[in-house]
Amino acid sequence: MKRIGILTSGGDAPGMNAAIRAVTKTAISNGLEVFGIRYGFAGLVAGDFVALTAEDVDHKISQGGTFLYSARYPEFAQEEVQKKGAEQLRSHGIDAVIVIGGDGSYHGALALTRLGINSIGLPGTIDNDIPYTDYTIGFSSACRTAMDAIDKIRDTAASHHRVFIVNVMGRECGDIAMRVGVATGADAIVIPERPYDIKEIAETLKRHFADGKDNGIIVLAEGVMSADKFKDELLKYGDFDARANVLAHMQRGGSPTVTDRVNATKMGNYAVKLLLDGKGGLAVGIENSKLATHDILDLFDGKHQGDYALLDINKEMNK
Amino acid sequence: MKRIGILTSGGDAPGMNAAIRAVTKTAISNGLEVFGIRYGFAGLVAGDFVALTAEDVDHKISQGGTFLYSARYPEFAQEEVQKKGAEQLRSHGIDAVIVIGGDGSYHGALALTRLGINSIGLPGTIDNDIPYTDYTIGFSSACRTAMDAIDKIRDTAASHHRVFIVNVMGRECGDIAMRVGVATGADAIVIPERPYDIKEIAETLKRHFADGKDNGIIVLAEGVMSADKFKDELLKYGDFDARANVLAHMQRGGSPTVTDRVNATKMGNYAVKLLLDGKGGLAVGIENSKLATHDILDLFDGKHQGDYALLDINKEMNK
Amino acid sequence: MKRIGILTSGGDAPGMNAAIRAVTKTAISNGLEVFGIRYGFAGLVAGDFVALTAEDVDHKISQGGTFLYSARYPEFAQEEVQKKGAEQLRSHGIDAVIVIGGDGSYHGALALTRLGINSIGLPGTIDNDIPYTDYTIGFSSACRTAMDAIDKIRDTAASHHRVFIVNVMGRECGDIAMRVGVATGADAIVIPERPYDIKEIAETLKRHFADGKDNGIIVLAEGVMSADKFKDELLKYGDFDARANVLAHMQRGGSPTVTDRVNATKMGNYAVKLLLDGKGGLAVGIENSKLATHDILDLFDGKHQGDYALLDINKEMNK
Amino acid sequence: MKRIGILTSGGDAPGMNAAIRAVTKTAISNGLEVFGIRYGFAGLVAGDFVALTAEDVDHKISQGGTFLYSARYPEFAQEEVQKKGAEQLRSHGIDAVIVIGGDGSYHGALALTRLGINSIGLPGTIDNDIPYTDYTIGFSSACRTAMDAIDKIRDTAASHHRVFIVNVMGRECGDIAMRVGVATGADAIVIPERPYDIKEIAETLKRHFADGKDNGIIVLAEGVMSADKFKDELLKYGDFDARANVLAHMQRGGSPTVTDRVNATKMGNYAVKLLLDGKGGLAVGIENSKLATHDILDLFDGKHQGDYALLDINKEMNK
Structure with a gap:
């Protein structure tokens, strides 16, 4: 593995830039090249790639939104479109991809992995509605x-x-x-x-x-x-x-909180290491304060569990 | 003059508490007693008065809202209701009143002045729509x-x-x-x-x-x-x-900005001095960065002038 | 148990007020009376107690500092002083106490428990240096x-x-x-x-x-x-x-973060329930995102474990 | 006049980027080209110029610091260095310059004007210590x-x-x-x-x-x-x-306040218009809430007048 790509997909969330930064800096430290894929899966298929250096991401940790942009692209559900995307990556020498986003992003990451491009999904959505993680980036x-x-x-x-x-x-x-x-x-x-x-x-x-x-x-x-x-x-x-x-x-x-910046950095750093270990098709999360991975497939059956005790506490205090 | 009252009227605005604090501390420094009148003119008529000390207002400068509360009270347009209000003040030994609020507040302040209770109006509204002042408290x-x-x-x-x-x-x-x-x-x-x-x-x-x-x-x-x-x-x-x-x-x-706290403090301080000078029926404002007063009557004919040059500048830059 | 006390000790930390609020509202909901003990253990010995209602704490959740005040009081290490404190509580009908603070607070809470006043310690310090909890209130x-x-x-x-x-x-x-x-x-x-x-x-x-x-x-x-x-x-x-x-x-x-307010609320609520269960001499914490308790004695031997992986991640990214 | 330059000098201040943006967008709207001069007068002499488009400055209004950088450069007090600077500008076809900064910046702007490069000074310093302006950018x-x-x-x-x-x-x-x-x-x-x-x-x-x-x-x-x-x-x-x-x-x-952004925008916009009118050697300020200009020479003799009434008010309230 020489070169990896990174993209953001679905609704934007504060901390996505921190994750992109962590991926970029970790990858470069490990001798990899990093390409930002702009406009999510749409840009992946169109080949909208930009090389990223450590300096490009230096001031991004504190900025909201995603500087790689995001875009709706339901077409990526089609197999021929997925194949076109995998070809674009190969023709640019990109061996693996990290995808930050919500539900839809995981489908894309799994499809790419099946086509031979190891891909890792990071939970990026303010809603916190991803299974097998206590915190999503942006929540x-x-x-x-x-x-x-x-x-x-x-x-x-x-x-x-x-x-x-x-x-x-x-x-x-x-x-x-x-x-x-x-x-x-x-x-x-x-x-x-x-x-x-x-x-x-x-x-x-x-x-x-x-x-x-x-x-x-x-x-x-x-x-x-x-x-x-x-x-x-x-x-x-x-x-x-x-x-x-x-x-x-x-x-x-808005500028991300300490928690979102730290979680995004830990997960972005971890995702690169998983790729270096030859892994793909995995979703990264934080469970009980620890980094964890699950097969992306598991996520499709899983259901996020909220901290519903908060409801009871609030009710009890307002009795 | 021994004792003054202070009330907030109309929609609340950040900085009202800073103005109440400035009035209270200035008045006490000048040997006066201060009573907070709760719920605006409604509380004035109902006699909802609380004595205020310097310590009562110590932490208020940074707090949004109005701790004296505000309330709609269209009944105060009626002369008999105004008279009842003036009587309440007199029966509590309150000789003068400072009113912080928007349009309606000035009508009340003028009515009280005419009934022998010197009253001063301070512009308190986020809208900045009061004539003869460049800044209202809260804007x-x-x-x-x-x-x-x-x-x-x-x-x-x-x-x-x-x-x-x-x-x-x-x-x-x-x-x-x-x-x-x-x-x-x-x-x-x-x-x-x-x-x-x-x-x-x-x-x-x-x-x-x-x-x-x-x-x-x-x-x-x-x-x-x-x-x-x-x-x-x-x-x-x-x-x-x-x-x-x-x-x-x-x-x-929200906690008021530096500008709102400073403007509220200057105007609150000034209002007490006007009362000490035996003035009433005046509206305090800030014009061209300086404290200014106008007869409240002038305000009813006046029209606030916005800084419309901002529109032109913005248009020019977006050509 | 009819009446509980609550105090803050050691350096103040954002979220202490949120914890006091949670204790007060939970206790009242469960039919208890709550007394705020001012100035930490010094006030406990001096009998500086104030009854707290739900309304007293209504606006406190968003305020930094501790409205019950804190104070250094090394004298509470002496047994006769501890006994005087326990007597003060008993003479006011206070059966149990919740203590929010750092290291020293736990010694006080344990001493009171041994003297028959069930006491629970909550970790309140910005330093995050308490064993057996991932988060202290204020961190x-x-x-x-x-x-x-x-x-x-x-x-x-x-x-x-x-x-x-x-x-x-x-x-x-x-x-x-x-x-x-x-x-x-x-x-x-x-x-x-x-x-x-x-x-x-x-x-x-x-x-x-x-x-x-x-x-x-x-x-x-x-x-x-x-x-x-x-x-x-x-x-x-x-x-x-x-x-x-x-x-x-x-x-x-400063106004506490979401995390400090939620953690403080959960731990304050939980501490009251422990007292209702007749427990004392316990320290409440959050471990792996879950509420947990330990004997206070364990804390004296324990050592807080930081998330030192953060150091490695930061170094790796700056290679 | 076809092409203007802009530089920031002295200590940085929030709102400098907003001023650069206003200059850039106003100039482009008026058919001018704009070059950012990096590192203040040092970069001016070294010819460190970058063309600026409206899009380059789009997200800058909310960012603290100065993206053109600043640098100490006492050498610019020497006439031969000033001449070298003027030559650099001429060789790049830059006819006029806007300088944002404190005291030292005005000396530079005046020197350039005397060498035939019309220059306008904008007050950019958090200290508010510039004569003939009530507000400096950053204060x-x-x-x-x-x-x-x-x-x-x-x-x-x-x-x-x-x-x-x-x-x-x-x-x-x-x-x-x-x-x-x-x-x-x-x-x-x-x-x-x-x-x-x-x-x-x-x-x-x-x-x-x-x-x-x-x-x-x-x-x-x-x-x-x-x-x-x-x-x-x-x-x-x-x-x-x-x-x-x-x-x-x-x-x-930090991100500049409303006041700094608005003042910076008004002054930046105005400075371009002065240049379009063929003016140079002027300092822009805001006096009594209005845009104003003075000969830079006047500033060297002038003395900033603070709002010392604030001291008296504060003392009176703390009596």
């Missing part, structure tokens, strides 16, 4: 951004004794909502994986206001329903001065 | 929060070559939009006070992408139209990967 | 603050092609240095637990500058030597434009 | 960084009832100290331009602690004396638990 930063926003929202909620329903990202995964809800002391946390009772939430808010609390915060994962709809439902059970708030895309950006 | 912090959010949004815009239409606060006043638009290098800034041409904006974006720019940001004051509607209009003139984003209430919160 | 926030500062320092380092030796906290424990060093892409990380070679570090910096890098960052744990001394040593091996920088006490403050 | 960001640090320091000060003497930048100019001191509610502000009385400061602190205040903050401009020395002096007048703290170089970095 920590998204939680930080959402928490900072809700801290600000609480200021205005308290000034006016209002209730805010704050929609955070997470279509099928309530991890951001749970962690941010606990971190902001939310009165209630609502996620798609668990039942909830709007009437009970309304009762909690009423009790809190009666006890002298000056604000109400409900953290709602976007996958449950819209914040506006939730507000309408809530108002059936109480006469609150309520507002709906959608944090949206800012959760995807 | 700087709101701009900071909006800029930070758009910096993050740009990360994800660039990763995917997207256009974001970002709705910032400002119903009738484009000051936040102009300042934040320039500070984030927006491709276009759209405000209610000036005409705009969506087709021209679309052409600018196209030219930028053609030149190699990897993102598009349009900063839209909420008073113009919704971000969703603007997006729909924009897509008539170009095939952009566009997203609408509403920053909403977080712009009202 | 994450201190890393965040140090990283943010170094990100800023890098801006000026790069503008002038300078080398900065940045002293971060950690007398005997290099955890902050390692995590922050990796997160900022430091050229070298120097900690007290591992050997280092200043000449080798100088060679790394020279190679980096020769390759076109525009800045050099060395993250130095304070326990190794002063940044000034390190700079002098470094200059023996190379003609760098070098500056020494000490981040100091700001690392102790 | 606002430095104040923000210092304030954020002191907010954190206050957390730990309060937890332990400590006094912190915080050294902020400003050798001969107390502007950062005054603004940050007011913004953090400092007990005392000490600057080089005004007398101070350490005994009186000690009395203030004692009175505050006696009244129940839980912390003490003294903001000290570095030009007065070291924080350590100040601490020693202070301890002669009172038995405080005091700590000295030096914020140092982080004040030079």
Whole structure:
């Protein structure tokens, strides 16, 4: 192995650049050449490759987004397109690839491995919805951004004794909502994986206001329903001065947190070593604070387990 | 004069607490007693007064919101209600009042002054829409929060070559939009006070992408139209990967900036001195970097002048 | 058990307030009364107790420091002083105590338990130097603050092609240095637990500058030597434009991170449950991402294990 | 005029990149070519020029430091070196230059103008010590960084009832100290331009602690004396638990504030227009919130006037 490629795929996430940096610097230290593949699998098939030096990535660790860009490319599900991609890599002398991204990225990495290009997948998505890893790259930063926003929202909620329903990202995964809800002391946390009772939430808010609390915060994962709809439902059970708030895309950006930078660096470094060991078709994760690998195939059957105890703790404290 | 009151009215804004602190500490230094009036004019009429010491306000300078709370209270437009308020103050020995807030606050301050309670108005609103002042308390912090959010949004815009239409606060006043638009290098800034041409904006974006720019940001004051509607209009003139984003209430919160803390402190300090001089019915502002006062009556006829040159500069740079 | 006390001891750390909040709200939900003990063990002996309600702690989760205050009190090593403390608790009807702090706190908690007051210790210190826990309360926030500062320092380092030796906290424990060093892409990380070679570090910096890098960052744990001394040593091996920088006490403050708030909440909640189960003399920690307990006695023999692999990864990437 | 150059000189400051961006984009919009001159006047003499496009500067507005780099170059005081510089510019077809920096930069800009290369100076320094401008580029960001640090320091000060003497930048100019001191509610502000009385400061602190205040903050401009020395002096007048703290170089970095970005953009834009009007030898500033110009020669005799009323306000509030 002389030359490896790296690409980012799917939605961008803070820490992707830190991972690209770690891959680049580790590979160069081990005598490899590194090519950045721009625009994900689309760029892979198109041959949009740029050589990366250690200096190219020097200032990237602190920058959000992905400087290699990302792009939707459903065409890569087709075998002939995958083959074209593998040929592009071979014709550029690229022997192996590291893919950073969400669900779809793993399918691409597995396809390339089967075509003889060893590929390793790194979990890069703010949603934290990848099986067999406790942390995805970007999850920590998204939680930080959402928490900072809700801290600000609480200021205005308290000034006016209002209730805010704050929609955070997470279509099928309530991890951001749970962690941010606990971190902001939310009165209630609502996620798609668990039942909830709007009437009970309304009762909690009423009790809190009666006890002298000056604000109400409900953290709602976007996958449950819209914040506006939730507000309408809530108002059936109480006469609150309520507002709906959608944090949206800012959760995807910003300089990554310590956790995302460190996790991205550890996983990027590890991925290169796996390639040097001749491995491919593997997904890297962090389980119980330790680096771990699984066959990519296992991920397709697996299901991410959130830290649902956070829900119980939050409920208990708001009794 | 032995005892003064202070209240916050209308929408809360970062720096209100810094102003309350400055009023309290200045007044105490000058031998006065200070009472916080909670919940704005509603609390004034209800007699919801709390004595304030220097220690009570010690940690408040860095906190967003208003710890005296605010409340809507349109009833204060009625003369009999105003009289009840003046009586409450007199029965508590409160000789003068400082009111921090937006438009409505000035009407209340003038009414009290006419009823013999000297009152001074301080401009407290994130919108910066008060006549005869270049800066309102909260405007700087709101701009900071909006800029930070758009910096993050740009990360994800660039990763995917997207256009974001970002709705910032400002119903009738484009000051936040102009300042934040320039500070984030927006491709276009759209405000209610000036005409705009969506087709021209679309052409600018196209030219930028053609030149190699990897993102598009349009900063839209909420008073113009919704971000969703603007997006729909924009897509008539170009095939952009566009997203609408509403920053909403977080712009009202957060620890105040240096500018808001310093302006709030200067104005709060000055307001007490005006009262000590026997003045009332005045609005304090900062004009051309200097403390200034105007009769509150003048404000009702006046119109805030934004720094519209920012629009021209931004347009020129995006030609 | 009807009434529990809570105190903070030793150096303050961001997240202590979040832990106090979690203890208070969990205890109240379980029918207990909670008393805050001010000024650590000094206040315990003096009987400086304040009743805490859920509303008292409502806004505390986002605030740095400890609102119960802390104080040095070596006198609590004496048995008669410990007995006086236990009596104070009993005379106030306090049956059990939760202690948040560093090393010294555990000795106090154990002493109280032996005197019949069940006590639980929570790890509260930015240094992360407590055995049997991967995270102490405050460690994450201190890393965040140090990283943010170094990100800023890098801006000026790069503008002038300078080398900065940045002293971060950690007398005997290099955890902050390692995590922050990796997160900022430091050229070298120097900690007290591992050997280092200043000449080798100088060679790394020279190679980096020769390759076109525009800045050099060395993250130095304070326990190794002063940044000034390190700079002098470094200059023996190379003609760098070098500056020494000490981040100091700001690392102790600031609004806690998501991680510190969530960890503090989980551990505070858990500590109350342990007391409800009749337990005492235990230290709570987080091991491999899970809540764990150990006899406090074990901690005195134990030694915190840092994630020293971070050093190797950083070295490998800077080869 | 077909082609202009731009350079940054002296200590770097947040907002310099925003100014470079504004110059570049304005110049290109007006049909000019722009060359970045790297490493200040040293690079000017060496001919280290790089063509700049609008896309090159697209992401720079939010980045601290100066991507054109800066360097000390006292040799530029010599006439023959200045002539060599002018020749370099001419041989590259560069007709005019914009210089961003502190004191020294103006001497260079004037020298070039006298040699027939119209040059305009922009005030770029965090110290705010340039005559005839209320704001220098970088001043606002430095104040923000210092304030954020002191907010954190206050957390730990309060937890332990400590006094912190915080050294902020400003050798001969107390502007950062005054603004940050007011913004953090400092007990005392000490600057080089005004007398101070350490005994009186000690009395203030004692009175505050006696009244129940839980912390003490003294903001000290570095030009007065070291924080350590100040601490020693202070301890002669009172038995405080005091700590000295030096914020140092982080004040030079970080993403610029709204104010610095907007001021830098306005001044950069204006400087190009002055060149288009055939002007040279001018210094651009912001006076009373308006763009203004002065002959560079005037600056050498002028003296920056700080907002010393801030000192009086702070003293009055701490009586």
